[in-house]
Amino acid sequence: DGGITQSPKYLFRKEGQNVTLSCEQNLNHDAMYWYRQDPGQGLRLIYYSQIVNDFQKGDIAEGYSVSREKKESFPLTVTSAQKNPTAFYLCASSILAGRSSYNEQFFGPGTRLTVL
Amino acid sequence: DQQVKQNSPSLSVQEGRISILNCDYTNSMFDYFLWYKKYPAEGPTFLISISSIKDKNEDGRFTVFLNKSAKHLSLHIVPSQPGDSAVYFCAASEVIQGAQKLVFGQGTRLTINP
Numbered sequence: 001d002g003g004i005t006q007s008p009k010y011l012f013r014k015e016g017q018n019v020t021l022s023c024e025q026n027l028n029h030d031a032m033y034w035y036r037q038d039p040g041q042g043l044r045l046i047y048y049s050q051i052v053n054d055f056q057k058g059d060i061a062e063g064y065s066v067s068r069e070k071k072e073s074f075p076l077t078v079t080s081a082q083k084n085p086t087a088f089y090l091c092a093s094s095i096l097a098g099r100s101s102y103n104e105q106f107f108g109p110g111t112r113l114t115v116l
Numbered sequence: 117d118q119q120v121k122q123n124s125p126s127l128s129v130q131e132g133r134i135s136i137l138n139c140d141y142t143n144s145m146f147d148y149f150l151w152y153k154k155y156p157a158e159g160p161t162f163l164i165s166i167s168s169i170k171d172k173n174e175d176g177r178f179t180v181f182l183n184k185s186a187k188h189l190s191l192h193i194v195p196s197q198p199g200d201s202a203v204y205f206c207a208a209s210e211v212i213q214g215a216q217k218l219v220f221g222q223g224t225r226l227t228i229n230p
Contacts, residue, residue, distance in 0.1 A: 031216070035220075042120070042207075043207075043220040088157075092159075102165045
């Protein structure tokens with residue numbers, strides 16, 4: 001089965017601790033993305049990557065870090081510098097942007113992070 | 117600065133009737149517009165898209181209309197079914213330095229009543 005997996009589904013952490021969220025895809029996609037969803041809000045882009053060993057900040061990158069050592073994997077670390085880390089985190093992947101078409105972003109099931 | 121807005125947080129429609137979800141945007145550089153459907157505690161799934169050069173795209177029960185002069189798009193679901201109950205996100209796509217970036221609206225929760 002091709003798809004995107006995120007683990008764990010629910011994660012609890014104490015305030016001040018860093019935590020890493022996993023995202024793996026076997027769709028052979030070059031581009032991967034991390035979004036955050038808060039209640040009553042749309043998804044907001046945290047980081048994205050188009051190629052291994054390269055990534056760019058999205059709209060709300062402060063307090064987060066990522067790595068892209070393998071094409072299949074794009075882990076997100078929520079650091080203690082993130083002021084409001086409790087949220088639903090979604091990973092997505094797609095083929096690279098085309099000039100004349102929309103390339104669908106496929107989403108994983110998400111990880112709900114709660115910081116106590 | 118919200119570039120994509122869905123002003124109705126919720127919508128309730130009777131089964132068999134038409135559901136109309138609306139979305140407004142401000143950035144004229146968006147090249148594609150899309151709708152995603154999301155169930156609780158799951159990732160969004162892609163429904164339908166429309167290019168900025170078109171004004172209508174249809175796929176089965178789902179039709180998306182784009183009015184570029186008004187910077188407005190809408191999703192029509194006909195006929196509405198109980199399984200359509202979910203949160204619907206409108207999104208706009210822009211390619212920046214080769215990267216396709218999506219901007220999402222806040223979502224509209226659609227409830228189909230039997």
